Amino acid sequence: MRRKTFDRREAREAYLLLLPFGIFFALFVLYPIVRSILDSFTDYSLSSRAFTGLRNYVRLFTNDKAFLLSIRNTLLYAAGSIVPLMLLGLTAALLVNRKSAGMYLARAALMTPYVTSLVAVSLVWLFLYDPTSGAFNKVLAILGLPRQQFLYDRTQALWCLVVMNVWKNLGYVMILYLAALQSVPQALLEAAQLDGAGYFARLRRITLPHLRPISYLLFTTLTVECFKTFEPVRVMTSGGPVNATTTITYQIYLRAFSEFKLGYASAMSVVVLLIVLAVTLLNLKLGHQLDGEDGV
Numbered sequence: 379m380r381r382k383t384f385d386r387r388e389a390r391e392a393y394l395l396l397l398p399f400g401i402f403f404a405l406f407v408l409y410p411i412v413r414s415i416l417d418s419f420t421d422y423s424l425s426s427r428a429f430t431g432l433r434n435y436v437r438l439f440t441n442d443k444a445f446l447l448s449i450r451n452t453l454l455y456a457a458g459s460i461v462p463l464m465l466l467g468l469t470a471a472l473l474v475n476r477k478s479a480g481m482y483l484a485r486a487a488l489m490t491p492y493v494t495s496l497v498a499v500s501l502v503w504l505f506l507y508d509p510t511s512g513a514f515n516k517v518l519a520i521l522g523l524p525r526q527q528f529l530y531d532r533t534q535a536l537w538c539l540v541v542m543n544v545w546k547n548l549g550y551v552m553i554l555y556l557a558a559l560q561s562v563p564q565a566l567l568e569a570a571q572l573d574g575a576g577y578f579a580r581l582r583r584i585t586l587p588h589l590r591p592i593s594y595l596l597f598t599t600l601t602v603e604c605f606k607t608f609e610p611v612r613v614m615t616s617g618g619p620v621n622a623t624t625t626i627t628y629q630i631y632l633r634a635f636s637e638f639k640l641g642y643a644s645a646m647s648v649v650v651l652l653i654v655l656a657v658t659l660l661n662l663k664l665g666h667q668l669d670g671e672d673g674v
Contacts, residue, residue, distance in 0.1 A: 411651070414644040422641035434645035445646065447621050448629045449653075451536055455625065456604035458540040459547075464596060466544065467551025468589070472581075474552070475559050485556070489549035496546070500613040503542045504529070507614075529615055532622040539610050539623055547603070551596055558592040559585065594661055601657050605650055626650050 421430050438445050470488060474481045491499060506513045507528040515525045529535045562585055570580045608627040611617055617624035617632075626646060634643035 414647045417641050418645035418648045420641040421639075422644070424638050424640075427641070430641070434642050435649075437642070438645055438649065444621055444624060445626075445629055448624045448626045451621075451623060452605055452607070452625045452627075454536060455540055455543070455607060456601055458537065459543045459604055460597065460600045462544050463547055463551050463600060464593065466548055467596075468555050470548060470552040471555035471559055475556060485549075485553070488552050491546045492549040494546075496609045497613060499542070499546050500610045503538075503610075504614045507538055529623075530619055532619050535615055535619060535623045539607075539614065542610060543604075543607070547600070551600075554592055554596060555589065558589050562588045597661050598658050601661075602654055605654055
């Protein structure tokens with residue numbers, strides 16, 4: 379009986395500790411999501427709100443070419459960012475996974491872009507990409523190569539943003555992989571080395587399987603971040619040239635705060651939510667399947 383009383387008291391204390399977060403989550407996460415879903419079925423603007431059913435969604439996928447292009451751009455941006463980030467981040471983590479002053483400096487150097495304001499980074503890269511006085515074109519001129527338009531070229535602009543995104547977030551991926559590398563059981567690595575396994579054999583058979591959980595986490599978080607991309611587009615290209623760099627988030631911003639079509643913007647937000655949810659669930663399912671096959 380005393381044990382049950384003690385358990386109830388612990389449960390009450392736990393709920394009380396969770397209450398502030400629960401209130402915050404309900405007010406600033408759950409409520410906006412529910413409100414956006416409800417508003418997506420209306421023509422909500424600053425002056426009126428009337429139920430319109432699925433009209434916003436039908437218009438999104440039949441008449442809004444800019445939105446469809448923004449989905450394509452966002453998917454390309456995500457694909458072009460996530461794969462290099464995970465490969466380069468893992469490589470960087472493997473290289474700096476040593477205890478020395480030089481490695482500590484290398485880690486700090488890689489982390490500096492990530493902790494820098496995204497707006498500040500966007501302004502710096504905007505200058506680097508400048509077609510007349512930018513540093514990149516000056517280097518090309520020194521090498522005898524033709525100047526590039528970069529952000530003013532429809533075929534290059536989106537990939538210029540991808541390069542900047544990879545550069546900025548490399549430190550984030552590196553530090554998570556580094557933490558995961560340092561949790562790999564050293565006894566397994568030493569035993570494999572004694573059995574004659576080389577570096578790459580140990581990496582493939584021991585290290586990489588232990589990095590799977592963090593890889594799943596990184597894939598999900600990077601996907602969410604790519605679908606949230608707004609500041610670089612707003613600062614560097616304003617979605618141009620000719621919508622070549624417009625993203626879903628930027629389209630939501632235009633519809634909500636330039637045209638004040640809040641219901642239509644809510645429908646766009648719901649589409650983003652569903653896409654990210656689908657990618658996350660697919661990633662989790664794939665992860666469970668692979669872990670089940672390997673017995674991890």
